[in-house]
Amino acid sequence: MIESFQKKIDTLDISIFSGVPSQTTDADRRSLLAVQRAVAAAHSSYAYLEIGSHLGGTIQPYLADPRCGRIFSLDPRPAAQPDDRRPGHIARYENNSSQRMLDMLSGAGLGDIGRISCIELDSSQVAPEMIAPAPAIAFIDGEHTARAVVADFNFCRQVLRPDGVVVFHDFSILYRPLFAMLRSWRRQKLPWAIVRLPDNLLAVFFDPAVPAADPWLAVMQRRTSRSLLLFRLITLAKSLKRKFLAALVK
Numbered sequence: 450m451i452e453s454f455q456k457k458i459d460t461l462d463i464s465i466f467s468g469v470p471s472q473t474t475d476a477d478r479r480s481l482l483a484v485q486r487a488v489a490a491a492h493s494s495y496a497y498l499e500i501g502s503h504l505g506g507t508i509q510p511y512l513a514d515p516r517c518g519r520i521f522s523l524d525p526r527p528a529a530q531p532d533d534r535r536p537g538h539i540a541r542y543e544n545n546s547s548q549r550m551l552d553m554l555s556g557a558g559l560g561d562i563g564r565i566s567c568i569e570l571d572s573s574q575v576a577p578e579m580i581a582p583a584p585a586i587a588f589i590d591g592e593h594t595a596r597a598v599v600a601d602f603n604f605c606r607q608v609l610r611p612d613g614v615v616v617f618h619d620f621s622i623l624y625r626p627l628f629a630m631l632r633s634w635r636r637q638k639l640p641w642a643i644v645r646l647p648d649n650l651l652a653v654f655f656d657p658a659v660p661a662a663d664p665w666l667a668v669m670q671r672r673t674s675r676s677l678l679l680f681r682l683i684t685l686a687k688s689l690k691r692k693f694l695a696a697l698v699k
């Protein structure tokens with residue numbers, strides 16, 4: 450069983466996500482498995498940090514991976530959360546609780562849920578010492594606002610292994626703060642590898658050797674500059690079209 454789970458990770462088989470619903474697409478899941486495969490190949494054992502877990506869908510491949518010894522889930526489980534996808538948009542998650550998540554993950558039969566620590570706090574309220582051993586992978590999928598994503602990233606940097614990786618979900622909602630961070634890292638000439646991943650992810654590898662050693666991630670890395678440029682052009686064209694139509698209506 451354990452061998453078959455590891456094979457699924459190594460072959461990017463997204464059926465490993467099938468036990469619990471997740472707010473990710475098939476392409477997101479394949480990309481998340483590629484990051485996990487690359488990190489697991491670099492370390493014999495590792496820990497995983499997730500910011501924003503809801504039902505636990507994105508925890509599944511880590512629970513199934515015997516090399517992942519600890520899983521930290523940071524989720525304050527608010528009844529409603531602000532969200533930058535539209536001005537004034539509020540995201541709501543029905544019956545959102547850690548116990549419900551643990552019950553669903555236990556039912557999926559992927560591994561020992563005793564390895565999961567649920568911390569019902571925002572990253573700004575968590576003492577970094579609570580996150581030990583230092584995770585090698587962090588996945589940010591909590592509050593989808595510019596303020597929260599920058600704070601969550603800074604928290605991850607504090608608690609992650611120096612050669613870890615941070616993956617952001619919902620790039621298309623959070624591209625403004627992410628592009629601002631990218632510009633600042635470029636100015637500082639930080640040696641990190643930035644990889645845009647399908648469907649809607651951005652990964653920051655603090656050790657560039659990790660994506661370079663994975664054939665699929667290496668291809669995605671080579672495509673990243675072009676893909677970010679294309680994304681900028683498309684968003685610019687959409688915004689010009691909106692402005693033009695608004696001017697026509699007036």
Ligand SMILES: C[S@@+](CC[C@H](N)C(=O)[O-])C[C@H]1O[C@@H](n2cnc3c(N)ncnc32)[C@H](O)[C@@H]1O
Nearest residue numbers: 471472501502503506507524526571590591592
């Ligand atoms: C999109 S869902 C996560 C989905 C999950 N990663 C998956 O695909 O299986 C967002 C989650 O973020 C949580 N959340 C809201 N505010 C948060 C915050 N400040 N920090 C961390 N998580 C937060 C919500 O409670 C919700 O469970």
